[in-house]
Amino acid sequence: MKSVVENTWTPFAPVAGLPPFTPAVLSEILDGGQAFRWHRTPQNKAGGGAPPNFASEIWLGQWSGCVVRLRPAADGALEFSASTALAPQVARELPRYLVTDRNWPALTDSLPWRSDAHLARGLAVFPGLRILRQPFGETLLGFLCSATKQIVQIKQMLALLAERHGRPIGRASGLQTPKNSPPAQGGPFPPADLHAPLHALPTWEALATIPEKELRACQLGFRARFISETARFIAAHPGWLDETEALPYPAAQARLRELPGVGEKIADCVLLFGAGRLEAFPVDTWILQAMAARYGLAGWKPAQVAQFGRAHFGPLAGLAQQFLFAHERRVAREAGSPAGAAGIPRPRTEQGPVVRFMPQKN
DNA sequence: GAGCAGGTTTCCT
DNA sequence: AGGAAACCTGCT
8 A cells, every 4th residue: 555645636527517618717717706715726737648738727626624626628527526535525515616506508598698788798708607606604704805905815815814724624635736836925825835734714703713913914904804803793693694694685785784894895795606696796896897888887886886787687687797797807808918908008998899709819 | 116906984075 | 975085915
């Protein structure tokens, strides 16, 4: 027998009940602002024959006590692999996390894309985009960190919180890290030591006992006070989170907004991404800008845009929002980064029909 | 090196 | 009511 634990992962196996994904859409689902606990790692091509440049990535993700790897197979199927110790739990929880019991193609088709050319473009560019169902409490924590922060930084904060204050839940054995590890300061993930244990996020009960000063040390900035106060409130009110998750959407949103640091946008994000409330319509600066430019809502305030969104897109407004969001960011990315657009200071969205078929960036 | 970033709260007219 | 200012911090 081997004296060293080389690989603690189960073999990759398909996740049942999923339509095909392109790598780009998978990336948008896992790393497009819904969740902040996924990290892309390069495929281990030393493992065997084919050098599939298609499925050239593996995602490592966590939620609650689960650790899982996902990769898109060549045929578009999504395959997962879990650390062996957690395999049963992961196999049980992954379908819920990915919401495999909902008919997403049908839900998407029921959006008003036939009368909304811009939404139709979003659907065409991100076929198969779906909304995750993350643990409610963790989703709240993530979005309390999100105020005026970009995805990369939110991920850093959470990774730091987990590493310093979360329960160790497994080992990153067998992982590949992208060309060494980022500077140690860039955050603890991926861990420089491949055998370093991964950590779950701290529970709210744990957070309630951590001095705010230590939270600040996790790069939380002014969010530390909100998180600390929220933690103490939740710890002092057992069952409050569960009750809130179970309330109808408007009541749930109102309850969440009682928490310090939680306004309409964050409450909607928590309900959309952590409670399956597809009627929630988070309005951030991207959506605000997109709705102004493409729906003639210039000058509208976030609350007004949210109301418009729910009225215009219907009971699945949150799903529509995700398409608009993904699309808007993609337009900005492609307008800003490729060679040639150096003179443009900021990719303000433009009027009119943007985005026909974007030339593939071969 | 000033300015800004998937926001909320507070303090002002 | 409605609109700035402040809040932390790291990165461009």
